[in-house]
Amino acid sequence: MDKAHRFRPDIQGLRALAVLPVVAFHAFPDLLPGGFVGVDIFFVISGYLITRILHQELREGRFSIAGFYVRRVRRLFPALYLMLFATMLLGLILLPPQELRELAKTVAATVGFVANFLFYDLSGYFDGQSELKPLLHTWSLAVEEQFYLVFPLALAAVWRLQPRWLPVILWVAAALSLAWSVRELGQDASRAFYYPWPRAFELLIGAIVAVGAIPPIRHQTVRDGLSLLGIALIAASLLLLSDEQPFPGFTALLPCAGAALILAAGEEGESLGGRALSLAPLVLVGSLSYSLYLWHWPALVFGRYLALRPLTAPEAIAAVAVAFALAWASWRYVESPVLKWRLPHWRVLAAGGATMAATAALAAAVVLGHGLPQRLDPMGRTLIAAAGDSSDFRATCHSGEHEVIPYRKLCAFGDPQAAPSLAVWGDSFGAEFVVALGEKMARERRSVLQVTASGCPPALGYNPRRRPGCAAYNAERLAELAADPRIREVVLVVNYLGFMADTPDQQAALLDGVERTAQALHAHGKTLSLVYSIPRMPFVAPTALAMETLRGGDPSGFGQRRADFDRRDAIVSARLDRIVRETGADRIVPAQRLCGDRLCPAYRPGAGVLYFDHAHLSIAGARYLLAGVRV
Known part of the structure; x- marks a missing residue:
């Protein structure tokens, strides 16, 4: 097998080292304050793997943009669209009209590869709590997809014009993106977080390793030392960083450099750190990582909607367990079988286009239907309308x-x-x-x-x-x-x-x-x-009150305990x-x-x-x- 397609268990372990902190951070934010950097590790891995394959194809003269997108559709679409349809179905059952309409908009944005731009627009002070947006995590998928739309064509163009300049161009592009990220942090931190160009340097770091833009590491001792240093850098970022610090910018270099060192150390052979990451449990989690990333956030969000308050530790553990079960089922029965299919390119692209169209049509129907308020009785509609009483x-x-x-x-x-x-x-x-x-x-x-x-x-x-x-x-x-x-x-x-x-x-x-x-x-x-x-309510009050009514409860009983x-x-x-x-x-x-003596309610008869x-x-x-x- 050629080097570009060689299976590396250490990369699967590195995927586990990316997804597990993200899940832990979202379920228990105080437990691992820097867990969000797992997304940045994913970016480096994606940039590396995509560029490694494209670079080999360009060297061998068999590059095909259609073939690239067919691989992306087969790899990304099945699990993603299964999650999108399941999320919409749960939204129809659990979400009140305003939240369902916003969910449908985010589904449409995910289909159109622009979820990151939508969530940037929704990141203002009064645009809802982020922990109640079921598809918030798809912003990172949109960044990757935007990279996939531009980077292969740019890579092919550079290769045809000046292939010797490719490493230098990647280094320059990464430096410009990093500079852009630092600049944006000083002007609009949300834009620096969500937009693709301030994030591109993270994917380009992986690309730099993939094209050999750094010297090969052939000495075993050096490979071992750099791989362990990479793990140490990632561990330091998980423990020392927090969402209170400006990010990405220079701060993102800590986990990205760690991931790059691990990838580079494994280019010429095994490394000590790579062997540690190749342990069977980590490789298994790495195999599940894409589906686990897709399912973990909706599981936590819908858990909060069911509880109508922040989740307790046992409830968060249960939500994570559900996410693992769904991830395993998605990997076993959806991801893996589809990757084994051998279909003509046009059929794969047609199936992908049809899936996108069907999902977008469903989302559009919900948006145009204003979140289907007829699901609520008149009292429920009155309660939910209070979201606009500002x-x-x-x-x-x-x-x-x-x-x-x-x-x-x-x-x-x-x-x-x-x-x-x-x-x-x-x-x-x-x-x-x-x-x-x-x-x-x-x-x-x-x-x-x-x-x-x-x-x-x-x-x-x-x-x-x-x-x-x-x-x-x-x-x-x-x-x-x-x-x-x-x-x-x-x-x-x-x-x-x-x-x-x-x-x-x-x-x-x-x-x-x-x-x-x-x-x-x-x-x-x-x-x-x-x-x-x-007093503060344990959940968005109009939403909780409407859901209590939908469940046959008494809205006067919802509030903060005195x-x-x-x-x-x-x-x-x-x-x-x-x-x-x-x-x-x-x-x-x-x-x-x-x-009152026992409750600070969100609703009072006569007052509203x-x-x-x-x-x-x-x-x-x-x-x-x-x-x-x-x-």
Whole structure:
């Protein structure tokens, strides 16, 4: 067998070293903080294997673009489309209309090889929780497919024009892609993550190894040492990296270099690290890796929809076990048999095209049918509609992640003839609060100024992990509010429980920052009101309530347990109580209005759905809260 098609068990083991961390990271994010780099290892492997075969065919003069795409269809389509159809079927059973319609859109995007672009568009602050998108993982397949559409033709063109320049061109292309990735990280981290050109260097690293653009490693001791170094680099990336760090960029070189060293060490023969990766259990998992990657994420997501809350550890283990079972069945009865078929190229391509068309037609029917709301009864449709019960003024009055509204253009709510005498200063939790407060103040011929920004709490000197400009923003807002003689009172609204998921140091920094803000406003003669913690729901409230109704349950019974809220809120309430004593601020305690003795519900008869997602009060919820509060 030629070198390009030689079976290498170490590569199967390397696949296992890629997929297992991804599964572990998605099931238990705190267990393996760098597990997401398994995708980057997959990119290197794919770039290596594809280029190795294409390079051999070009050298032997038997390159065929049709043959390449036939191999891709046979390798990728059967398991992928089985998963897509199963996911759509489960979506019809388990998902409410809005989520089903979004799922159908992602199915269509996956069929069209553009899922990464769609998920980039859906990566904004209010575009839904990523852990509830069943096909989110297909973004990486789209990146690979876009590479497959361009790279073989580019490789063939270079080979025909200047084959001797191929190694240099690959090195230059990889360097340019890496530079692009680093640049994008500074401008738009989501684009750097999802787009193909900032990711291309990872696939090109594998291609560089495949074409022999690095010196061959013939000495056994050197091969052994480099293969072990490669494993060590991957292990370091799994343990030392986290999703809090900028990625990909230079950080991605750690796992990619590790994978490249393992691949290069096995080019001329076995290596010590390669033999370790060739153990039978790892080779088996490597064989299942593609199907396991396809099935693990939908299994976890639909598990959450069944539970209507985050999964417990035993539930996550059960979901992973289901994913392994489905992966084995898919590999045994779908992947392996199809790869053994010997059909004419036109039949394979026709079958692939027909499958794409049928899947796209099914997705289009669901999208055009608006997620088939007729599956819900009138009560369920009313509950799910609360997902849209947010402020209509977010685009014009609320500062987003990338654009700050100048102070002179901030919106006032209430009596349009009255100058604002009160300001609501907060993160995104203030956006609906200020609208409802404006309705209340209009009846008193007063108005309120909205000073809110997504993910940016009014905490002086504090920068959230993903909002490095907040400290500067807040310093400027303080100066503006202090200098505004119209504003006599300021209400501080913060997503406290959301930030309490951070490290203890970050929690302390947030609370210290809020205290500094309160003291500074007090020193400038402003009257203060502190809004205490708003309870968070264990799941997106409109979705959970509609699903409870669909299952015959009582929507009033869904919410956060009061004991859990009190436990999580203890640190926050204690600090806010101290600030109240120091500054004489008024207290607005949402739990006194929103919670009972045992439950903080998401729905109250007569008031409606109190949240438009899992954490933000809806307009109805803000009205209900303020009906029992004097401001």
